[in-house]
Amino acid sequence: MSNISAKELREKNSLLEQRNLIDARTTSFLFSDGSVDALAYNDATRKKVGYLSNVVSVASADYATFGLCDDGTVMASSLINGFFTWERKSSVCIPGWHDIIAISGGGNTSVAGLKKDGTVVLYDCDGIFLSSNWKDIVQISMGRGHLLGLKRDGTVLAAGKNDKGQCSVSDWTDIVHVSAGALFSVGVKADGSVVAVGDNEAGQCDVSEWCGIERVSAGARHAVGLASDGRVVSTVFKGPADVYGGQCDVAHWSDLDVIEISAGAIQTIGVRKNGTLISTVNELSGMYTEQFERLFKIVGCKLFDNYENLDVERQTKIAERAKKRELYERRIMGVCQYCGGKFKGLLTKKCTQCGNIKDY
Ligand SMILES: [Zn+2]
Known part of the structure; x- marks a missing residue:
């Protein structure tokens, strides 16, 4: 495979990461209007967490959800009493962060910004x-x-814990996409093959048979891959049964126009071309029953109308939301909602600026 196409693949994947729609770590997902939903571990329902800003990319850790805003800053929600909250008082704009183009979360509340x-x-x-x-x-x-x-040159750097060899990536070359799992690391090569290092107790590094892959996602104990022809593949789970929730059962996704995949602890979630979410959660067992039930609820949830028009849809919805907010603010300030002018007349409220009558 030529150098040009490796570079193009790398750029394509880099752009997709800058517009990340889902993260299975806490199962957070981004709607086209810039708002975010997330499932907390001990929360009974979906929780809207994205009230504040125009989020263009989402990431999560076990106990936090992060949103990259369109101005290059990053918001962090926090988990309070089992609920993700993104209210002004409890969320933080990460101090000193600006010009960020991509984010990735992990661990309890860690986040990195590119x-x-x-x-x-x-x-x-x-x-x-x-x-x-x-x-x-x-x-x-x-x-x-x-x-x-x-x-940029297709090599990979790793930093942090290396107790399972998860950082031993210095000999990787021609890489076009990477994903860090809990204690392992996965990389896609320009020729569509996949490499992995680190903990392999559950078979999460057994990816040597995969081919034609463009993107990967590494979870706690499994890895999934998305092929250029739409195939979705997974490692075969060899770990203890009580931490298996069907997260590797993605073979049937290959016929479902899946465009994005994310591997979590006990589930895999994906986005289809028509904007709906898909999840592996189809079996109830053991200690994770509750989380399974919650995950059922996200299936069918629609993030956008059409992937091809996602950017246009996003711009339109963000503009609509800004307009709504402006009207609302003018109303509560008691000025003309159309232009912000003052009213004249006690019985007939007529705007002194644009002449419109207060009819709302
Ligand atoms: Zn007016």
Whole structure:
């Protein structure tokens, strides 16, 4: 395969990461109007967490959800009493972060940000230290205590915990996409083959048979891959039965126009071309019954109308929301909702500026 197409694949994947729609770590998902929903571990329902800003990309850790806003800043929700909240008082705009183009969350509340200039910033990432090599990065992925950075030249950097060899990626070349799992790392090569290092107790690194893959997602104990022809593949689960929730059962997704995949702890979620979410959760067993039931509810949930028009739809919905907010603010300020002018007359409220009557 030529160098050009490897570069193109890398750029394509980098752009997709900058507009990430789902993250299975806490199962958070982004709607075309810039709002975010998430499932908390001990929350009984979906929780809207994206009230504040125009979010263009979503990421999550076990106990936090993050949103990259269209101005290059990053919001973090927090989990309070089992509920994700993104109210003004409890959410934080990560201090000092700007010019961010992609985010990746992991661990309890860790998040990494990729900056426009190809450098990486960290928030709440104890034990991860970035050397001066961390530049020319085009994609990042956060695991549980380690971080991967894909460089423009197709090599990969890793930092943080390496107890299972999850950071042993220095010999990887021609990589076009990476994903950090809990204690393992997966990379897609330009020829469509896949490499993996780290913990393999549940067979999560057995990816050597995969071919034609364009993107991967590594979860807690499994990895899934999306092929250029729409096939969805998974590793075969070899871990203990009580942590298996059917997360590897994605073979039938191959016929369902899946465009994005995300591997979580006990589930895999995906987005279809028509904007609906899909989830592996189809079996109830053991300690995860409750979470399964909640995940059922997200299936059928619609993030956008048509993937091809996603950017246009997003712009339209964000503009509509801004307009609504403006009208609302003018109303509560007691001025003309159409132009912001003052009213004249006690009985007939007529705007002194645009002449419209107050008819609302
Ligand atoms: Zn007016």
